Amino acid sequence: MSSSKAPYYYVPGPTRHPIVTSIGLAGFGFGASSWVNGSTFGMILCLAGIVWTIASLYSWFGDAISEAEGGLNSVNVDVSYRWSMSWFIFSEIMFFGAFFSALFYARSIAMPWLADIDNKLLWPDFAAVWPNAGPAGLVDSFTTMGPWPIPTINTALLLLSGVTVTWAHHALREGKRQQVIQGLAATVALGAIFMGFQVYEYIHAYNDLNLKLTSGIYGSTFFMLTGFHGFHVTMGAIMLFVVLIRVMKGHFTPENHFAFEGAAWYWHFVDVVWLGLYVVVYWM
The missing domain is CATH 1.20.120.80 (Cytochrome c oxidase, subunit III, four-helix bundle)
Structure with a gap:
């Protein structure tokens, strides 16, 4: 891992990750609440939201790891x-x-x-x-x-x-x-x-x-x-x-x-x- 001796405060550029992750979490939340209340589409929406969120976080944290390993932090x-x-x-x-x-x-x-x-x-x-x-x-x-x-x-x-x-x-x-x-x-x-x-x-x-x-x-x-x-x-x-x-x-x-x-x-x-x-x- 980099020694993180960068002399500045690294600020990443605009990213899609927050809004994309929010969409997945919203799907998970609405799906879970619908699921426990007997909705037919609740389980599908909940599981889709989980998969969406996991994929988004995988990409997001991958970028963060790359920044750390690149000595930007x-x-x-x-x-x-x-x-x-x-x-x-x-x-x-x-x-x-x-x-x-x-x-x-x-x-x-x-x-x-x-x-x-x-x-x-x-x-x-x-x-x-x-x-x-x-x-x-x-x-x-x-x-x-x-x-x-x-x-x-x-x-x-x-x-x-x-x-x-x-x-x-x-x-x-x-x-x-x-x-x-x-x-x-x-x-x-x-x-x-x-x-x-x-x-x-x-x-x-x-x-x-x-x-x-x-x-x-x-x-x-x-x-x-x-x-x-x-x-x-x-x-x-x-x-x-x-x-x-x-x-x-x-x-x-x-x-x-x-x-x-x-x-x-x-x-x-x-x-x-x-x-x-x-x-x-x-x-x-």
Whole structure:
């Protein structure tokens, strides 16, 4: 990788990538929302949006990598990248904070309010017990998801992946490329195993526990929190896999490897979010 000693702040020229990627994300968003609401074209639009977005990002990040390897990125650009990734992770914290807040509101505010004396005339049989099927009792009976064994195993997997990615980072700073490759490969593999267990957990929830996205506020918050976290694990694993390929191509040096650091920051964020999920969703 270039030593990035460019004496200026490189500003790329006009590019199609932001608008092209936005089109793909819009298709994905509209398609996903239509899909969960039973639209016939929702699945096709969602999948097409995913493919479109992946193709756009492949081209976009390819250009960014070429700029970095061409020695166009100065120290100022590196600082810009670090601030950008920091704000991106902050926005993700706020994203998950909204869902955790929704769960807190439902359990600690809405349920006690519906069960108080003022609402007994409307909902005489409602009890402020979690999980809850709602005051109207329209939700089919279901069984909650406990912390054992899969959630606990997944917790161990993510904690171990945090160790392996840190090991890879220290190896990169010491110039030990083979250890970097081993650490990153182990981290990506652990992320893939995590997702495999989560897929199995979802199948078990739907088929054996009758726990679905429509299972009241418990079902909706469970699948929204764990599902979005699983999506982030998938994205983080893809980021680390790309970094792994770049390490194998010799793109990084002990002094200049922010792409690795940015992906590692994201992965540690995913780990921390899971610890919150593990406690709040599976234990409480």
